[in-house]
Amino acid sequence: HYVEDEARLKEDEQILHEETDAELRAIAEEERAFLSQSLEQRESELRLLLLPKDPNDEKDTIVEIRAGTGGEEAALFVADLYRMYSRYGESIGWRTEVLNSNATGMGGFKEISFRVSGDNVYSQLKFEGGVHRVQRVPETEAQGRIHTSAATVAVLPEADVVDVHINEEDLEFDVYRSSGPGGQSVNTTDSAVRVTHKPTGLVVTCQDEKSQHKNKARVLSILRSRLLAKRIEEENAARSANRRSQVGSGDRSERIRTYNFPQNRVTxxxxxxxLHKLDSFMEGEIQDVLDALIAADRAARMAEAGV
Structure with missing residues (x-):
């Protein structure tokens, strides 16, 4: 079709160059405009195919959200972000499963880790990693002053055993009793598990399941994904020494987004x-922003690759 359309475009241009009949010229002009746009779109699609595909795009994903500065208000914002991602996932048929959480007892979380599974999860969520800043009047604030607090999001492509090999001797396991909000014991047995990966110093804990065996499986799953994310981060850092292509650096300390509640604004x-629709954004209507980030990343990579 591409070659045929190109030939028709040339014919139209010839008609416009030689023809004097107004009606024929109008038809040729209309077709030329349509074909030019169509060919341009196809060229852009072809260029896109030339870009190397991210091998992790189709993977399920582990998302970790941690409260940053701001005490209880930051913990409540962690709960809001978890709800936002869950709602978004629900709307497109993804499944969300909490792996580990540390609740504050006032409806917030110091941290929460959850697995998101479905179609092309990582491709949609990979640009969510970084610092999310919130500006709003806390419900406990009598003076009506706006507080600023923050939460950190990490997005880890779920690693298969083939992606990351872990040596058993590099792991140190601790088991202990899990505790709920306020320190009360959730369990009377040592079912909570903490694993330390000695070569990197990474520590993962899990206490949400009643069984030590299940918690151990979860900490290993999270550890494997963190190690894969670390490898991706290092590869990106090595590449970005001479490239500016990524939408943000993927650096977890980078402030990527501000949620301003008094102005109903997300930036x-x-x-x-x-966008001045923070209310619906917090209900999971985040696709517009995800699409814009994916498009910006593609454009930057195409410019860098010269395609």
Whole structure:
């Protein structure tokens, strides 16, 4: 079709160059405009095919959200972000399963880790990693002052055993009794598990399941994914020494987005996008921003690759 359309475009241009009949010229002009746009779109699709595909795009994903500065208000924001991602996932048929959580007892979380499974999860969520800043008046604030607090999001492609090999001798396991909000014991047995990966110093804990065996499986799953994410981060850092292509650096300390409740505004700082619909955004209507981030990353990679 591409070659045929190109030939028709040339014919139309010839008609416009030689023909004097107004009606024929109008038809040729209309077709030329349509074909030019169609060919341009196909060229862009072909260029896209030339870009190397991220091997992790189709993977399920582990998302970790941690409260940053801001005490209880930051913990409540962690719960809001978890709800936002869950709602979004629900709307497109993904499944969400909490792997580990540390609740504060006031409806917030110091941290929460959850697995998201479905179609192309990582491709949609991979640009969510970084610092998310919230500006709002806490419910406990009598003076009506706006507080700023933050949460850190990490997005880890779920690693298969073939992706990351872990040596048993590199692991140190501890088991202990899990505790709920306020320190009360959730369990009377040592079912909570902590694993330390000695070569990297990474520590993963899990206490949500009643069985030590299940918690152990979960900490290993999270550890494997963190190790894969670390490897991706190192590869990106090595590449970005001479490239500016990534939407943000993927650096967890980078402030990527501000959620301003009094103004009903969400701003993504990496692409300068501001939307005045924070209320629906927090209900999981985040596709517009995800699409804009994916498009910006593609455009940057195409420019860098010269395609």
């Amino acid at each position: 993504d700082h990496r692409i300068g996008l501001t």
